[in-house]
Amino acid sequence: MTQPTTRGATVAFDHVTKHYDEAALRKGAAGAVQDLTLHVPAGTVCVLVGPSGCGKTTSLKMVNRLIEPTSGRILLDGVDAATRDVTELRRGIGYVIQQIGLFPHQSIGDNVATVPRLLGWSGARQRERADELLSVVGLDPATYRDRYPAQLSGGERQRVGVARALAADPPIMLMDEPFGAVDPIVRDRLQNEFLRLQEDLAKTILFVTHDIDEAIKMGDMVVVMETGGQVAQVGTPAEILANPASDFVARFVGADRGLKRLSLYRVADVPLETAVTAVVGESAVAVRARAAGAQAREVLVLGADERPIGWLMADDIPGEGTLGPAHADPSSPLMDRRTTLKDALSMLLDQDVGSGIVIDRHGRLRGLITIPAVMDWMRDERARAAQDADGPTAPAGPDPDDEA
Amino acid sequence: MNGRPFIDWDWILAHLDDVVEKLGQHLMLLFIPMVAGFVISMALAILALRRPGTVGPVTLATGLLYTIPSLAAFAVLRPIFGLSLWTAVIPLTTYTLLILYRNIVAGFRAVPPEIHEAALGMGYTPRTRLLRVELPLAVPLIMAGVRLAAVTTIGLVTIAAVIGADKFGGFGQFITEGQQTSFPTKIYLGGVLSVLLAFTVDGVLVLVERWLTPWARVRAARG
Amino acid sequence: MDALVTFATDAANWSGTNGIPTRLVEHLMLALAAVGVATVIALPAGLYIGHTGRGQLLGINLANIGRAIPSYAVMVMILPLALAWAPTFGYDPRLGLSVIPIFLAMVLLAIPPILVAAFSGLREVDRDLVESARGMGMQERQILLGIEIPLAMPILVGGYRTAMLQVIATATIGAILDGGGLGQFIVDGIARRDDGMLYTGVILVATLAIGVDVGMSWLQRRLTPRSLRPGGTARSDPAGALEPTAAQGSAA
Numbered sequence: 001m002t003q004p005t006t007r008g009a010t011v012a013f014d015h016v017t018k019h020y021d022e023a024a025l026r027k028g029a030a031g032a033v034q035d036l037t038l039h040v041p042a043g044t045v046c047v048l049v050g051p052s053g054c055g056k057t058t059s060l061k062m063v064n065r066l067i068e069p070t071s072g073r074i075l076l077d078g079v080d081a082a083t084r085d086v087t088e089l090r091r092g093i094g095y096v097i098q099q100i101g102l103f104p105h106q107s108i109g110d111n112v113a114t115v116p117r118l119l120g121w122s123g124a125r126q127r128e129r130a131d132e133l134l135s136v137v138g139l140d141p142a143t144y145r146d147r148y149p150a151q152l153s154g155g156e157r158q159r160v161g162v163a164r165a166l167a168a169d170p171p172i173m174l175m176d177e178p179f180g181a182v183d184p185i186v187r188d189r190l191q192n193e194f195l196r197l198q199e200d201l202a203k204t205i206l207f208v209t210h211d212i213d214e215a216i217k218m219g220d221m222v223v224v225m226e227t228g229g230q231v232a233q234v235g236t237p238a239e240i241l242a243n244p245a246s247d248f249v250a251r252f253v254g255a256d257r258g259l260k261r262l263s264l265y266r267v268a269d270v271p272l273e274t275a276v277t278a279v280v281g282e283s284a285v286a287v288r289a290r291a292a293g294a295q296a297r298e299v300l301v302l303g304a305d306e307r308p309i310g311w312l313m314a315d316d317i318p319g320e321g322t323l324g325p326a327h328a329d330p331s332s333p334l335m336d337r338r339t340t341l342k343d344a345l346s347m348l349l350d351q352d353v354g355s356g357i358v359i360d361r362h363g364r365l366r367g368l369i370t371i372p373a374v375m376d377w378m379r380d381e382r383a384r385a386a387q388d389a390d391g392p393t394a395p396a397g398p399d400p401d402d403e404a
Numbered sequence: 405m406n407g408r409p410f411i412d413w414d415w416i417l418a419h420l421d422d423v424v425e426k427l428g429q430h431l432m433l434l435f436i437p438m439v440a441g442f443v444i445s446m447a448l449a450i451l452a453l454r455r456p457g458t459v460g461p462v463t464l465a466t467g468l469l470y471t472i473p474s475l476a477a478f479a480v481l482r483p484i485f486g487l488s489l490w491t492a493v494i495p496l497t498t499y500t501l502l503i504l505y506r507n508i509v510a511g512f513r514a515v516p517p518e519i520h521e522a523a524l525g526m527g528y529t530p531r532t533r534l535l536r537v538e539l540p541l542a543v544p545l546i547m548a549g550v551r552l553a554a555v556t557t558i559g560l561v562t563i564a565a566v567i568g569a570d571k572f573g574g575f576g577q578f579i580t581e582g583q584q585t586s587f588p589t590k591i592y593l594g595g596v597l598s599v600l601l602a603f604t605v606d607g608v609l610v611l612v613e614r615w616l617t618p619w620a621r622v623r624a625a626r627g
Numbered sequence: 628m629d630a631l632v633t634f635a636t637d638a639a640n641w642s643g644t645n646g647i648p649t650r651l652v653e654h655l656m657l658a659l660a661a662v663g664v665a666t667v668i669a670l671p672a673g674l675y676i677g678h679t680g681r682g683q684l685l686g687i688n689l690a691n692i693g694r695a696i697p698s699y700a701v702m703v704m705i706l707p708l709a710l711a712w713a714p715t716f717g718y719d720p721r722l723g724l725s726v727i728p729i730f731l732a733m734v735l736l737a738i739p740p741i742l743v744a745a746f747s748g749l750r751e752v753d754r755d756l757v758e759s760a761r762g763m764g765m766q767e768r769q770i771l772l773g774i775e776i777p778l779a780m781p782i783l784v785g786g787y788r789t790a791m792l793q794v795i796a797t798a799t800i801g802a803i804l805d806g807g808g809l810g811q812f813i814v815d816g817i818a819r820r821d822d823g824m825l826y827t828g829v830i831l832v833a834t835l836a837i838g839v840d841v842g843m844s845w846l847q848r849r850l851t852p853r854s855l856r857p858g859g860t861a862r863s864d865p866a867g868a869l870e871p872t873a874a875q876g877s878a879a
Contacts, residue, residue, distance in 0.1 A: 064525055091527030101522025105540040105619045118527055148619040164526075174525075471840045473796035476832040479813045483822050552694070559697035566699065566803055567817065579703050583803075588707045595700035602695035 008042040008204030009077040009171035011063065016072035018058050018229070031055040033062075033229035036072070040221065042171075043202040047219035049209055051252070055229035056208045060174050063206060064093045076172060091115055094165030094173035094203075098180045100157050102149040108134070108160055109145035115168040133163040138193060155186040162194065166201075175207045179214070191217060212253055216241065216260055224249050237264055242382055261378065262342035267335055267358055270377045272367025275300040275357075280309070280325055284318045291317065300357065301328035306364040308334065308357050332357050337366065341374055412589040423597070430574025430601060433561045436493050438554060441500030448501075449508035450534070459509060466502035474499065474560050478567040487571040492564040499560055500553040507549025511542030544620065547613040551606055558602045562594070575601065633823050645811075647831065654808035654835065657726075657801075658794045661733035662741075665790065669738040673745025677779070678771050686746050693739030698797040702732035702804065729801035736797055737790040744786020748779030781851040788843035792836060799832050809835060 018033040033055040040046040048056035061067040063074055065086050074081045081089060102111050110117075112133055113126040121129070131141035137159040149157060158179060165173055179187045179194075195218065198205065209215055215222050216237040224232040224240060226248050233245040241261045244250040254260065276296040278287040280303055291299050291314040301309045301323060310328030318327070333347035334357050348356050348371060355370040416423075452459045469477075477495035485491040515538050523533045565573020565580045573580065575597045582590025614621065641647050676682045705728040713719070718727070752775050760770050776783070802810030812828025815821070 066521070066525055087527050087529050089527075090525060095522070095525035097518060097522060097525070099516075099518035101516075101518040103519060103523075103537055103541075105537075105617065107619075115526055118532070148622045150619065151622055467840075468837060471792060471836045472833045473799040473810075473836055475796070475799045475802075475810060475813055476829040479817065479825055480829040482817065483825065555695050559695070559700075562697040562699050563800060566800070566814075576697070576699065579700055583703050583706070591703050591707070595697070595704045598697050598700050599695055606691070606695070 007171065008044070008202055010042050010075075011038075011040040011046075011172060011204055011206060012075040012078075013038040013059070014073045014075060016059070016062060016069045016074060018055070018062065018067065019070045031058055031227070031229055033058050033069075036229070036231060038223060038231070038234065040204060040206065042204050044220045045198060045205040045207060045218055046221040046223065047207045047209060047215040048223045048225060049212055049215035049219075049252075050225035050232075051227055052210060053227045054225040056210075056223075056225050057176055058229070059225075060176055060206055060208050063172070063174055064090050064095060091118055091168065092170050092172075094168075094170040096161050096165045096173070096175045096178040098177040100161040100181070102157055102160060102164070104149050107146050107148060108139075108152070109141075111149065111160060112163045112167055114164055115170075119168060129167055130163075133166055134160075136166070136197065137163045139163075154182045155190065158182055158186075158190055162197075171203060173203050173205045175205060177209055178207075180209070194218070213260065213263070216263065224252060226252075238381075259342060259345075261382075262345060262374075263340045265341045265378075265381070266337060267339045267341065267344055267356075267369055268337035270341065270369060270373055272358055272369055273355070273373065275355075275365070275368045277302050277365065278312070278323055279306075280304060280323055282323050284321050284323055287323060288314070288317045288319075300365070300368075301325070302365060308332075308359065308365050334359055335369070336361065341378075344369055345371065345374060411592060412587075415589055416593060423593075426574050426577060427597075427601070429572060430558070430561055430576075430598075433489075433492055433496060433564065433572065433574055434554065434557050434605070436489075437496035437500055437557055438550070440493075440497045441504055441553065442550070444497070445501055445504035445508055448505055449512065452509050453512060453534070462505060463502070466498070466505055469498040470502040474563050475566065478564050482567055487568065489572060492561070492568060492572050496557055496560055496564070500557060503553045503556065504546075504549050507545050507552075508542065511545035511549075512538055514545055515541045540617075543613065543616050547609060547616070551609045554605050554609060555602045558598060558605065562598050574598075629823075647809075647827075650807060650809050650811060651831070651835070654795065654798050654810075657730065657733065657798050657806075657808060658791060661730060661794045661798075662737050662787065662790050664734045665737035665741055668734075669741040670745055673742040674749065674771065674776075676742075677746035677749025678767070678775060680750070683746065683750070686742060690739040690743040693736065696736070698732055698736050698793075699800050699803075701735055702728050702797070702801065705731050706804070725801075725804045725806045729798065729804060729806040732801075733794040733797045737794050740786045740789040740793060744783050744789070745779075748782030748786070749775050751782060752778045781847055784843065784847040784850055788840065788847065791839050791843060795832075795836050795839060 013036045016033060016036045020032055031053040036055075036059055038046075048059060050056050058067055062069050063076070063081065065081060068082075076084075076089075102108075103114075106114075109127065109130045112130040113121075116126045116129055127145075130145060134141040134144055139156060139159055144152075144156075144160075149160070152160065158181070161178065165175075179190050182190065191214065207215075207218055209218075219237055221234070222237050222240050223234050226232045232252075233240055233249045235245075238261065240249065241253060241257045241264070244253055244257070250257075276291055276294045276298075277300045278290070280301060287299060296314060298311045298313050299317065301312050303309050303325070309325050310330035311332055312323075312327050312329065316327070317323075331351055332353050332355070333351050335344050335347060336359055339347075344356055348354070355368040358366045358369055360366050448458070448462050452462070474495060477498070478491060481491040481494060485494075519537060519541070520533075523537050524530075528537065561574045562576030562579060565576030568577070570577065570581075575594045578590045578594030578597070582588065582592075582594060673686070676686050706724065709727040709731070710724060756778075757770055757774065760774055761767075765773070798806070798808045799810035799813070802808060802812075802814040805811070809828060809831045812824050812831065814828075816823075816825030816828055
């Protein structure tokens with residue numbers, strides 16, 4: 001992927017208000033916005049979240065001036081958006097909407113190259129850029145560039161929509177429920193891929209959603225808005241979850257916010273425990289001795305390649321002979337260091353076991369994660385979040401075994 | 405009509421150059437009104453995009469023109485323009501207006517709103533958006549209108565022959581002459597050729613539409 | 628203009644077999660009769676296609692063919708046949724030269740609009756609605772009469788509107804064959820170089836056509852169940868684009 005030449009730009013809302021008059025309301029105008037003041041640092045993913053009618057989409061659309069504010073200013077890198085030529089402004093901002101809006105009469109390649117074409121890039125450069133972006137979003141250019149939107153599935157079209165928004169390498173991206181139109185499985189995948197992308201691109205993203213889970217997952221900065229266009233709370237996902245500023249926020253976040261907090265952290269954050277292990281082919285007697293020595297009730301059986309096979313109760317270790325794969329009960333869930341604590345706990349509950357086996361990307365054993373360890377860690381974390389409102393402690397540094 | 409064979413094939417074969425001449429006339433009376441009608445309707449339709457309020461009155465006006473039976477329309481111009489082509493071309497043009505106008509407007513309206521929004525949000529100017537996005541997507545409905553208008557016009561040309569004596573009327577002239585001289589062969593020749601022409605033109609326009617809309621030929625792979 | 632006024636105000640032109648009222652009545656009677664006959668043929672067929680969904684392709688093709696055939700051509704082509712059949716059916720051959728071809732042409736040309744309106748109108752009715760009615764135990768005939776036809780009324784009336792305009796226009800042309808009606812003023816006016824007669828004919832014909840169109844358009848609006856009436860928003864016109872309701876065949 002070519003090095004991004006444009007870093008994100010800052011976006012600032014300065015007492016922005018949008019009122020609708022009677023006539024517009026009758027025609028079905030979106031929600032109003034009341035005195036919105038917000039500063040989004042460059043390279044941040046800022047999620048506007050709230051119930052319908054809270055003005056989140058309106059706020060978004062005021063940035064690229066599809067809607068004009070009644071009062072107040074919007075500053076992009078310090079420049080008032082209202083002073084810029086509107087067409088030039090829009091060509092410099094990536095825009096992704098829920099229904100995507102791919103042009104049915106143009107090929108995928110042409111769709112992606114829309115803004116470059118409007119900017120007057122040469123045909124060759126357009127093509128090159130389109131191909132590059134298609135790869136970035138996970139679509140093979142050779143297969144997809146000449147197809148038409150009607151031939152793609154919903155998930156594929158969403159990816160093209162994102163590619164199209166990235167085409168001119170804009171410093172700011174506006175995304176309005178971009179993953180709303182696909183099923184949850186595809187949505188999850190798209191979200192993950194987008195987050196990975198953002199790690200490389202570091203653009204300033206304004207993201208609108210009505211789904212608090214999505215907001216928590218995607219946002220560096222979360223702005224909770226209420227009906228009527230007011231801001232209820234601004235903060236990191238951890239802050240919003242740990243310390244909701246009002247009843248509304250608490251209700252909107254949901255009574256399960258404790259669990260939601262779990263999704264903010266990963267297995268990598270929590271200290272792992274070591275397991276008593278046995279390798280296939282070892283003598284049963286040796287294993288028995290080891291288990292007794294460690295006072296372990298069960299032993300984790302590994303294959304010759306250090307890949308976990310399953311648990312073996314200490315009482316069930318045979319008296320003699322060697323251990324084979326058949327001795328192990330493969331019911332314990334496997335997870336890697338990237339798994340969120342929420343998913344990890346969910347897996348443990350599902351399999352009704354007390355600890356989960358953590359493996360690295362090659363499938364080799366790293367350690368065990370247990371429920372008490374998680375609870376302890378979360379308790380400490382809450383205290384930390386309350387003290388410094390700068391967000392969760394940085395996760396454990398990059399593990400040499402993991403991919404970036 | 406008795407005694408002679410019903411259809412005199414020899415006569416037809418002997419007068420093929422006549423057929424070609426009438427074909428040329430008929431086609432001319434098809435193209436001129438269609439082109440003029442299309443230009444006027446397109447202009448009115450683009451106006452409708454900026455000022456939706458005009459749709460009602462324009463539809464009413466073109467509808468009124470359309471409702472007037474063609475014989476009357478041709479006849480009323482004859483004292484004014486005599487036997488020049490204007491007597492035929494003007495009504496032929498006005499008859500295309502309603503169909504073309506309605507279909508062009510419908511074509512523009514059929515473009516889904518999210519495409520408008522995406523185009524605008526990405527930085528298309530209204531004019532480029534019209535040309536590059538809305539117009540291509542409106543083609544199916546516009547072409548449906550063009551086909552209907554073309555077929556209708558071909559039929560109307562035959563009626564113009566009633567007013568046109570021997571000056572204009574394309575294949576319709578075979579019909580009038582055949583009727584006046586009680587020569588069924590000519591009548592049927594004129595009628596059948598008109599219908600064949602209509603079908604051919606319709607078929608050609610279908611091909612043109614397919615050529616203009618490569619994306620529509622493609623079957624949706626998945627939802 | 629004076630010629631027009633002269634002709635129109637001459638009392639003689641308002642009475643007798645060649646008078647305006649007589650011709651008007653002739654014209655209307657012929658039109659209504661033709662639509663009536665066309666209804667008998669086209670309506671049941673259209674309702675069948677619409678209700679069962681079978682034969683739509685055939686229906687659409689018939690409609691296309693009907694549009695492509697110029698009314699004048701049809702009329703004149705039937706003429707020799709009408710003459711030839713006189714002995715068989717036992718009517719005065721002179722009728723075979725005038726009224727019969729005109730009438731047959733009118734019927735033939737009225738069939739496509741009625742047929743298409745019937746089946747496309749029925750097809751537009753929400754299929755889920757029909758299915759739930761069926762599920763509740765309504766019989767096919769009850770569904771047709773009680774649900775489909777009422778909901779399809781606007782399109783049906785639209786089809787009749789088109790058909791009426793079509794036959795009025797055809798009858799106008801029928802004057803070429805001395806078929807009478809208001810078109811006669813136009814044709815005779817040309818033949819006798821009487822501009823007054825010509826213009827009177829034009830105005831009468833136009834007024835009749837527009838009057839019928841307005842009347843039926845009012846009827847169409849009245850018969851639309853209130854809930855289906857378009858509000859301030861423009862109605863998308865899928866049926867209309869291929870078959871503009873008012874405009875389908877009256878150009879003749």
